Amino acid sequence: MRYNFGQVNERKFSFVAKARYFFIFSIIITILGIGTLAIFGLNYGVDFRAGSSVDIALKKDLSGQKDAIEKYLGDSGFGKPGLTVGSNRVTLRFNDVLTDAKEKELKAGFAEKFDKGASFEVNTVDTEIAKELQTNALKAVLVASIGIVIYVSIRFEWRFAVAAIVALLHDAFIVISLFSIFRLEVNLPFIVAVLTIIGYSINDTIVIFDRIRENLRFAKLKTSADVANVVNESIWQTLTRSINTVMTVVVAALCLLIFGSVSIKLFSLAILFGLISGAYSSIFIASPLWLLLKNKQKPKAAVKSPAAS
Structure with a gap:
């Protein structure tokens, strides 16, 4: 199916035009998270301490x-x-x-x-095992992130990979910061939850990226504003799918949190935090960030997109 990207639909909310505000919001949250981690640290469970x-x-x-x-x-x-x-x-x-x-x-x-x-x-x-578990947990997150970068780079391009990994790190850091703020216990199920969040978030992001790539094939691009319009339309075309997916999983996670045993409550809570953060980053961060990187390769005389203004 082909879409007409000739003109921006002014009646629709422009994700790329407002991208600056979402970036600022995420930067503020990140700074607050760094502050809480520096002051309070994480409340490690027995899995990560003797x-x-x-x-x-x-x-x-x-x-x-x-x-x-x-x-x-x-x-x-x-x-x-x-x-x-x-x-x-x-x-x-x-x-x-x-x-x-x-x-x-x-x-x-x-x-x-x-x-x-x-x-x-x-x-x-004991102390040695606790240190080894901490190291292995960091390695797991690092290896998963590198694997995602390689996969997205091969399937799309390196700009998509950079945008995707920034969104993933954003999601993981938000969850870690919230656990630090509320002094929730960090244990092995928490690491599983973070890896699950990374997998869910990249899936949602890839759906939007795939639509952007598809729409770029049919669009007539003369200025960077045309590319911005393609990105905005692509987000709108996948928005219903993104919301429906996250709400379905949120219901399941809420049921686990309310009716599940004590041992999985923190896992369910981490999943809930990550689902919300993942949906936000996929829609408001990843795609506008790709557009920002894409515009860097344009000649200086090119018209700037709303995201870069």
Whole structure:
């Protein structure tokens, strides 16, 4: 199907004409994120720091006894570990590795005082393993990003690849910053969520890029304003698909967040943050950024696009 790109449709919102404001907004969010990470850092879970994690499956409902559990732990010499209490599960996060004697004492004391039918799962991570997991997590994100750059460069061109990777890093950084601001625990499921977000975001971005490439084949391009018009029309043509896709996945992620177990709630929350950020970057950041890069190869006498004005 061929489209007429001869004139800009003034009745439609122009994504490229307003791109400057979206870029400024994203830059502000990025600066705030850097500030929060510099001041607060990340709240690493046991997966990324030395310590022990104790997951207790309950036969009784202890959701109203969080204070009693905290008092018991303090009186028994276990200090103040991270504590999450659900209707059928209690999760403890210790900054230090529990010795065998302490582990047995915890199991026996908790079972006697709160729930004799409780079952325990203890996971311990030492300092070396924690550092290795941190390194491997960074490698996973880096390798995924490099793979995406190579794929997009081969399928499209390097400008599309640069725009795509900037959008992906934007999405990942937004999620990381929000977890830092709200002091949410960063663990291995969080890394899985970030990689999932990267995969979802690049898929949404590629759909728009593919439409831009297709429309460029049929458009008569004389000035950079014509290219801007193609980009704007391409975003509008894929907008319904992008919104429908993100809303469908948001509903699924919300259900996991509300009805899922405690162990996947933070994963679901990270996915929700990433879905919103991914939809925003695919529509408002990636394509206008490609246009900005594309215009850099134009002669100086060429008419500037709305995104560059």
